[in-house]
Amino acid sequence: MEFATQHRIGRGRAVVLAALCACLCSLLAAGGAAARTDTHTSARVTGITVYAAASLTDVFPKIDSGPKYSFGASSTLAAQITQGAPADVFASANTTIPAQLFAKQLVQKPVVFTRNRLVLVVPTANPAGIHSVYDLKKPGVKLVIAAPAVPVGSYTLQVLKQMGLTSSVLANVVSRESDVRSVLSKVALGEADAGFVYSTDARTVPGKVRVFKIPAWAQPKVTYALAVVSASGNKAAAQRFIKEVLSKAGQKKMITAGFLPLPKAKSGR
């Protein structure tokens, strides 16, 4: 963790010094002392573990390289937290899973922190000749979607239902993957003819997939929420990480990665 930190910003002596300082602090924290790293550096929260949706894999470490991250399907992470996994922050690709955990008092009150858009991706070669969601009805199309418990899987089902394509398109599903990145990789590899992912995921494999928009009227509301895990041993640091994500700098990085800004009224707490 400390090495990764140094790697990323390891330019200039002052920065190295700061990183070394952070190393020392995190060592102290690991030793049981409640050392605070933020007194030295503003944008790094160490000593916590963030469980975050797979679609946040690229952007979260850019916002803060300090925490340990565990990326996966929000539903899988929620199941792990329910089973007592040592998470401090939980960031989900929907609002329903954090709300469920909040109802069970497993997390504190969730906060909405970003939005996203669902898109249809096909391999660049487009072997099945797909140009819109409607083309997914064609017999023989190999469509890969995420499992229904996974947020992106349930958004996908919402789109199909909205467009009246549920039964005709689901007949072409060849695999229900465990998270959004598995869907993306099966399409990017060219093994599947099409898949539904977030627009931010599609951007991580430029040149490998072609992206088709979903009609605006069928687009689901993809809203992300995060919360401090109730069992966290370091709630203050967890809270700081959340603040960082919600901060102007954090939000700017989310938007650079292709996430949608929060509606004005909803931003902040």
Place this chain on the structure above:
Amino acid sequence: MRKALLAFLYFLAAVVALAFLALPIVAIFVHVSPGRLIDQLSNPVVTDALIVSFKTTLIAQALILLFGTPTAYLLASRRFPGRSLCVTLVELPLVLPPAVAGIGLLAAFGRAGLLGSSLSAAGITIPFTQTAVTIAVAFVASPLYIRQAIAAFEAIDPNLVAASRTLGAGPARTFFRVILPLSRGGLAAGEALAFARGLGEFGATIMFAGSLQKVTQTLPLAIYAEFEVNFDVTLAISALLVLISAAVLISLKLTSLWQPSEQISPSRFARLSWS
């Protein structure tokens, strides 16, 4: 005094090790009541996965026996340049991480893979089908059988084979009437191990075949998929797999009891020479 201390330390280590190994297995069964476990077994997710698992594993086993037995016999009975290379190749999937096996299978049989274009020219696409599951299972499980079969064939007294030939039996008759019966214990043991490994196959399957209920979702994949949906179902499937694995292991121990009379063979060194 020191002897007693040593004995105590051995005892302590054994207790820790046994408890460590037994605890997770016991936990599966005590986490929910047996009645609820049995209820969960009628869940369509479980029954569908059971059918997919057994179908693909049995087909894979048939292929492993069909191709593995002659391969093992060849490697056991002939000495040729490159033989140890072949044996190593056969054993490699055994130590390979399953995820690597999945990537390898995709790179070979996937649509964009090595054989992909010729396969699709013939109208065959393998990924996301039960064929893919069967291939994944065969790939990871066959080394267990072939390895054991080589050992079983090598353990046969060559004098018995020679006697059969001098008494006028042809090579085919000798193979089916002398060699196979003499090695059946070892072959059955290898087959049982390959079956258990095939039934538990996860990594290569999820990468190469995907996961779809009734089609490619095997029991281990169902555990993974249901983990976030219904923990009781995952416990039920896990309990089922523990029982099946235990049954395989016990039958393995029993078959080793009725190993045929190869013990009269003086040339048992051959058994070790390859490993």
